[in-house]
Amino acid sequence: DADVTQTPRNRITKTGKRIMLECSQTKGHDRMYWYRQDPGLGLRLIYYSFDVKDINKGEISDGYSVSRQAQAKFSLSLESAIPNQTALYFCATSVREGQDTQYFGPGTRLTVL
Amino acid sequence: QQQVKQSPQSLIVQKGGISIINCAYENTAFDYFPWYQQFPGKGPALLIAIRPDVSEKKEGRFTISFNKSAKQFSLHIMDSQPGDSATYFCAAPSGGYQKVTFGTGTKLQVIP
Numbered sequence: 001d002a003d004v005t006q007t008p009r010n011r012i013t014k015t016g017k018r019i020m021l022e023c024s025q026t027k028g029h030d031r032m033y034w035y036r037q038d039p040g041l042g043l044r045l046i047y048y049s050f051d052v053k054d055i056n057k058g059e060i061s062d063g064y065s066v067s068r069q070a071q072a073k074f075s076l077s078l079e080s081a082i083p084n085q086t087a088l089y090f091c092a093t094s095v096r097e098g099q100d101t102q103y104f105g106p107g108t109r110l111t112v113l
Numbered sequence: 114q115q116q117v118k119q120s121p122q123s124l125i126v127q128k129g130g131i132s133i134i135n136c137a138y139e140n141t142a143f144d145y146f147p148w149y150q151q152f153p154g155k156g157p158a159l160l161i162a163i164r165p166d167v168s169e170k171k172e173g174r175f176t177i178s179f180n181k182s183a184k185q186f187s188l189h190i191m192d193s194q195p196g197d198s199a200t201y202f203c204a205a206p207s208g209g210y211q212k213v214t215f216g217t218g219t220k221l222q223v224i225p
Contacts, residue, residue, distance in 0.1 A: 040122065042119070042202060042215045042216055042217035043157070043218075044215075048212055058212070090156050102149075102157075102213070103158075104156030104158065105156050107154075107155075
């Protein structure tokens with residue numbers, strides 16, 4: 001079984017709809033991250049969490065919110081989806097902060113029409 | 114905010130050739146520079162990383178070269194194989210070392 005799972009894997013939605021992307025991990029890591037990937041822009045950090053009570057904005061948090069329901073679960077929400085949020089979204093975990101390996105999920109491909 | 118500049122954006126190499134991807138960073142008080150490899154339909158996975166006590170690290174056909182004074186590091190793939198075709202991301206620590214900033218990625222295609 002995969003250590004970091006994401007649901008759904010693909011989602012097509014319409015402008016203005018609320019969308020939630022979910023991430024679960026069995027690695028026992030405290031640190032979790034949400035990234036979005038766009039061609040030519042690489043991976044950009046949306047939000048990160050170092051434990052259930054600690055949530056921080058990344059470089060592109062506008063239009064997104066997150067919830068850390070438990071050590072193993074970290075959800076990303078788009079309150080009112082817009083077309084420029086069409087992207088590939090990745091959840092990741094790590095044992096420690098920046099100088100440690102990040103373990104990525106398989107990604108969610110989101111299309112906003 | 115750390116900036117990481119990665120080049121080239123895409124690269125085509127013949128089987129058996131050497132693939133070279135370069136990254137430049139701005140500032141870091143600590144040195145930890147990982148490279149991630151991503152195959153289509155998959156999430157990125159750590160390929161190789163270098164820490165401050167060495168200027169070069171080799172793992173099989175993959176080598177990181179690190180130039181601290183120039184604030185640059187590069188990934189060399191020797192004897193490139195079609196199975197190496199993937200997107201490669203460099204990264205550098207940022208945000209007081211709480212997270213990493215990724216480069217923009219290099220799509221490598223190794224042709225037979």
